Amino acid sequence: MEMQEVLFYAIMAFTIFSAVIVAFANKLIHSAFALLFTFVGFAGLYIYLSADFLAVTQIIIYVGGILVLILFGVLMTQDIYDVKAIAAHNPLLLSLGGGAFTAIIIAVLISKKPWFTLLNKEFAPTTATIGKLILYEYLLPFEIASILLLGALIGAVYLARAEDKDK
């Protein structure tokens, strides 16, 4: 096995392992940090998929943005030293059932679907292509997304501030 391949399977295992911790950790703060590693792991996999731009985006937005938000959420909504708040979970078996259902669906789909003949493109930088695509072919969705983000920004600020007025 080449070095690259070893690394690939290591990252894969690392990603799945972190995701398992996210799912099963008792303390929410542990889940949050495990989520960080899952995201980083995904970024690593993206690089193997020759999606360099997306890997960077993944790090910046998910790790730098969304995860920080989630951490804030955890810290602000819960007293982490409060023992009662820990392990507030639904019945494990029931939840495993949910996972099982999903697994069944995916298993059935994978087993039934005749997969495409695959090509394997060479590694190539994609940033320029993405830029062109966004500004030509996907211009309208791109603009709509920007409006959506603006709306989300205003909405989030409004929602988070609303309580202050009452106090």
Place this chain on the structure above:
Amino acid sequence: MITLALYIWLLPLLAFTIQIFLGKRLPRKGDWVSVSAIGISFALSLILFIRMLSNYSPDFQVTASVPWINIGQFKIDMGIYIDNFAIVMLMVVTTVSFLVHVYSIGYMAGDPLYNRFFAYLSLFSFSMLGLVLFDNLFGIFVMWELVGICSYLLIGYYFEKDSAANAGKKAFITNRIGDFGFLLGLLVVFTAIGSFNLSDVYQGVAQGKLSGGLLTAAGILLFCGAIGKSAQFPLHVWLPDAMEGPTPVSALIHAATMVAAGVYLVARISFMLSFDAMLVVAYIGGFTALFAATIAITQNDIKRVLAYSTISQLGYMIMAMGVGAYSAGFFHLVTHAMFKAGLFLGSGSVIHAMHHAMEKTNVHEDPNDIRLMGGFKNKMPATYITFLVFTLAISGIPFFSGFLSKDAILGGTLAFAMSQSNPVHYLLPFFGFTAAIITAFYMFRVVIKTFYGEPKRPDLYEHIHESPKVMTVPLMVLASLSIFIFYTLPSFNPISAEQGWYEQLIEKPASAVSAQLGYPVLEISEQIEHSAHVNGMMISILFALTGIALAFLFYFWKKVDVEALTEKIKPLYTLSYHKYFFDELYNATVVKGLLAWNNLLAWFDSNVIDGIVNGSAFIMRHFSSFTGKFDLGFIDGLVNAVGDLTQDVGQSVRKIQTGQVQYYILGALAGLVLIIVTVLI
């Protein structure tokens, strides 16, 4: 060219839209929006006009159209048709409209509904320009109704006054009678020819698809629209009352442009007038010219005199159309638009001054009454001089525009009478010349009573002031446009426009009826025409001077005692003063008749119809009470059973609804698994 015309047409519409929605919030209440829109339209029309002059070709025309309604065989195209005729009309409309817009800034200053006034003016300009530009009768009809609406809105502009609101209604309803004829005419034309497009109609008539009595009927029916809009006898009654509107409106709509639309329409459809239809047109026009002039002599409201004078002048134009002197009639439309708009704006200036004087002195009398004026020429020099120019023009004095066009009409009328074997047709020139002398007389009566002599009311006279520049400058522009030179260029002959651009560029439209019949509908030889023009010119100058001299004798030098004369011919005076009792006549016949008919219908309604309705109600009630019992017993029982069942089932099922989203997700997943497993395995 077409784009230019579209800009000319649509800019006022844009201004209207802005004004009606935003006018109040704009600085200066947005008057500049309307004024600049019509200003640009005016500039663009000027470009078209200059292009027309540089082409100098009488056959010039451009058309463009798009399909508007297209259902199988039924097709209507909407398009624009530009020829010299339309360009001159565009020029007239935009010029007068622009000047009136500017003038209104001064006249309407401080009005509470200032912005709405300008919005209406813009809407009017838009509709009037559309009327000029459309290439088909249907489009013209649409715009025709739109100008009618604008006229209604603007006459009733001071709607808190009952008289203004009623005048608006009167104008609208009277016009509807004429427009009904117009609509019928449209239907006749469309049924026979299958198109509204003017050139298609021309072809249709030339090929004989519409001929004989039906053609005459179509012509007269279309002319009915013109009778209403141009206030011809017997539908003239609305125009004097329309003077309730603000004076700029009277100048723009009820003197220069909208009322002239009737003349424009007749000119546009002149190719399909048969000889009989032309006679109807000519006699109605000629009679109206004389009839309205005789009323104007005795009126004391300055605007009413002008209104009757407008009716009379429109009669001239219509008469010219009827005797086949189309270009002369249209020429009079152009010159009349300038000097009559000027007369109205001048009278507006006087009224404006009177109004302010009355406010200052706390006098509550009619500011329009010429009996309260006198000697204003010293106080209002600009208004006086321009008013005098307009009066000379309308009286038909050489060196002024009115002379050229009026002379052309009178010459044309005389030529018509001379070319016909029936001597009765000499009535038409008689109408024309008599009206000319009376016109000169009553116009100078107004001038003398307003501007000369001693002030009748020194208390008011003290406070009379010249109007602001924004009002006098339009007057001066219109006054200069009433000089002969603008119409006789490139020649400088003050007594004939024959070599002028107008006569060179505007040709008599070819008659489709002649093409259908194979011989000319109306043939007037060169020789007759020439002698008629020479004679007509002599007579009309003589008559105009006589009329002026009479006016001075009566009212300035007071050689004749007016009061005594009035007493002597009391019955005639009363007839004229009360406008031949037409309002009363219509009130007694049409209005009362309609009311009686309405009462009859009301009686029929309350007795016969109501009886039937009540009877059926009685039957229905009994039937209902039976079905009601059936409902209560049987149907309700069924419904209750279903309801109870549902409630029981609901009670047992609601326990599943825990309100916890995660269980719902589980449920959804389970369902999905079920579907996928059954479908795919």
Place this chain on the structure above:
Amino acid sequence: MNSIIPYLIVGAIVFVLGIFTIVYKKNAVGILMGVELVLNSVNINFIAFAKFVDTGIHGQIISIFVIILAAAEAAIALAIILNIYRMKATVDVTQLNKMKH
């Protein structure tokens, strides 16, 4: 690593784990984490197909939009969670059953 299958397997496992997390956690923030896992697993599928199936890279563009939506969703969701916490002093979704009654 030169086949699409490992990526699809990672995607599938993380997806299942994400759904499991959504159902298992009572804490609203925990549920949000589950949603993020699901979104990421979808993303990797898109990108994998972009590399191995599509001749262009349209899958990557879709992923970018998914990331944008995720960011917006996270911001709004956390704002709502904060509000709920202020009002009810809890973020336990089992307690938030006011709509049930």
